[in-house]
Amino acid sequence: MTKDVIALTPQMPDLPTLLAGLYAGGPDLGVNTTADGAVVQLCGPDGRPLVSVEAPILVLVPGETTRLLDHAVEDGPVWWTEARASTAIAEAGRLAGSFAGRLATVLGGTVWPPEAASTDVVPLTTDVSAIPAPAAGAPAVDVLTDTTAVVIQDRPLIAMTSWLSDALRTATTADRALQIVTPPTARLTMPTRNALRGLPNRWVVQDREHGYYDGLSGAVLHWKNGTFTPVQDEQGATRVAEAFAPAPDAGDRQLILTLRTRHPADENLVLGHALETAFRHLTGAPPAGWSTAEPVNLPWSKRQLTDLARARAPRPTWLVMVGHSGHPALATLRVLRTPAGVEEEITLALGYGGDETPPLDAVEELATALAAEHGLVTLLTSLRSARRDLTVPPRLEAPPVPVAFTLGGDEAAAVGQARAGHPPVGTLPKRLGPGTTPALHYPLGDGTDPGAWSVFQRLVRHLQGG
Structure with missing residues (x-):
């Protein structure tokens, strides 16, 4: 299941509705804010963020939700509320789905992806104290090292959302690379491609059969010294993944x-x-x-x-x-x-x-x-x-x-x-x-x-x- 869940609603989620959504984990979970209040987080008992919810965005441009989500909604203004779940906690994805499902139920909207939606209370059963604490102040970053900020995205189209834009800006300021890890079925939007064009930023594709490779250059990659780097042969040449073969020319x-x-x-x-x-x-x-x-x-x-x-x-x-x-x-x-x-x-x-x-x-x-x-x-x-x-x-x-x-x-x-x-x-x-x-x-x-x-x-x- 994807770790990103989006509620699309005809009305702006107000505070009571947001609180009802954040109750998806039951009374044992807490709520925190970051980014000067622009991000609300559903947290575990120790304060660890499980789901980060960005402030709702009113999308007034027709066709944008369909372009980015392949998810048809009524051709009119729609409020886009995105929840990003921690990839380290097993229940986090279901919590994000329950949060979005509750918003859509109350406000008469829809959820992307549709199969993620629910209104169930999702109890936290994972022992979060056994999981390393995430990087403070970086809700979009899954792994942070001295040289690299890694963002894991499991969605069909990787857009340059405010999440990613903030992660890129923060990484650049700290002289770190931004590396986005996706399955081989993912694609990038043009703005995301342009943002990742310069090394050491990378699009890292995780393929079950071929391992890791760079989605823009095809270079076979491995995790070394806290970052994804090309695998080189004995002559120092970089290998190209077999999966990086060109697609058949459709005439586009x-x-x-x-x-x-x-x-x-x-x-x-x-x-x-x-x-x-x-x-x-x-x-x-x-x-x-x-x-x-x-x-x-x-x-x-x-x-x-x-x-x-x-x-x-x-x-x-x-x-x-x-x-x-x-x-x-x-x-x-x-x-x-x-x-x-x-x-x-x-x-x-x-x-x-x-x-x-x-x-x-x-x-x-x-x-x-x-x-x-x-x-x-x-x-x-x-x-x-x-x-x-x-x-x-x-x-x-x-x-x-x-x-x-x-x-x-x-x-x-x-x-x-x-x-x-x-x-x-x-x-x-x-x-x-x-x-x-x-x-x-x-x-x-x-x-x-x-x-x-x-x-x-x-x-x-x-x-x-x-």
């Missing part, structure tokens, strides 16, 4: 845009224009919603996300956006305050089935708009063979193939128009926009020839003066 593709913008640090600056412009050009509509984690729960608002980024400055702000449920589209946005101004780092991914055509012909027009109106620095557009739903399986996937690269007008001027306008390979760039400092758009192919990577790398070296 992903269009991926990686772009950076820069703006003067003005009090009237409103962020999110570049992202909205990209969504409109490629999907025909603005983003449906935004949030600091998944599920994406807030309706799209450039003003609100700007206010949040301004309140957090000069610290960076990381956000996730989702498109309307009719077409898979996900984006992450990182806002940075730099000496040059305010920068936005955006990754936008869109999914297409075998019978759908990615809108490559819209990229040049989009690049023109970004360069003219939204402070474009660089834009890299690429295409890859990968799942339409934008989720990441623990299998070998083909890398993205560059389609086009756009250099903003100011950046092109800094390089020098003579140099930037005459690349060593490929076709000459197209000048986007009038004036003496136009942006330069370099076509690199149709996304089917892996050789476009070498062309792009030579172009970048040329622009950097190499």
Whole structure:
């Protein structure tokens, strides 16, 4: 049984309802709060947390629960209350299910996964005093060592929830790796994949037949010195797990845009224009919603996300956006305050089935708009063979193939128009926009020839003066 249980209710769980849910363990268990009251914990007699419950989230973006849980609910606002059970206590998963089941029964909602729901009182029979105490202040972390925070997730889709976001932030602050352990049936959302991309963070897949391996690289892993590390042969080479073989090509593709913008640090600056412009050009509509984690729960608002980024400055702000449920589209946005101004780092991914055509012909027009109106620095557009739903399986996937690269007008001027306008390979760039400092758009192919990577790398070296 999964250790994560979610109650989805049409009404916000109030204090009496939460207390009724927390009574799932009977009168012998206690209640504690952490994270400045944002997390309520059901505790054993010795104060050990058994189930941690995060503050309910009102999800106003249609389709989010279905995207993350494959669990259809009425298409309207829903309160998402997530309970995470300790993986060290046998009864904890049933306690989480009883907590969520009681909320759903009182408020007329549903529980994910459905089989976890109950309203039974679950007595604590495990001798918790014989189990090592968990790390203090880290309800999402199952194992904590000097170098690594390990989170065990047994759910089909691993989203970058506030649980994981907090665990990643805490681990990074303490100079630890975050390693997420899942079964081989799990997949990652794009925001989670991006967050785990840099080592020493890892996605650790636990396969009964093949042992442990890295879900993004395929490297066979073992637990050594308090962390998961690659197994090396006598020559020092890393072995790749057999289970990491590529899946059959179903014809699905992903269009991926990686772009950076820069703006003067003005009090009237409103962020999110570049992202909205990209969504409109490629999907025909603005983003449906935004949030600091998944599920994406807030309706799209450039003003609100700007206010949040301004309140957090000069610290960076990381956000996730989702498109309307009719077409898979996900984006992450990182806002940075730099000496040059305010920068936005955006990754936008869109999914297409075998019978759908990615809108490559819209990229040049989009690049023109970004360069003219939204402070474009660089834009890299690429295409890859990968799942339409934008989720990441623990299998070998083909890398993205560059389609086009756009250099903003100011950046092109800094390089020098003579140099930037005459690349060593490929076709000459197209000048986007009038004036003496136009942006330069370099076509690199149709996304089917892996050789476009070498062309792009030579172009970048040329622009950097190499």
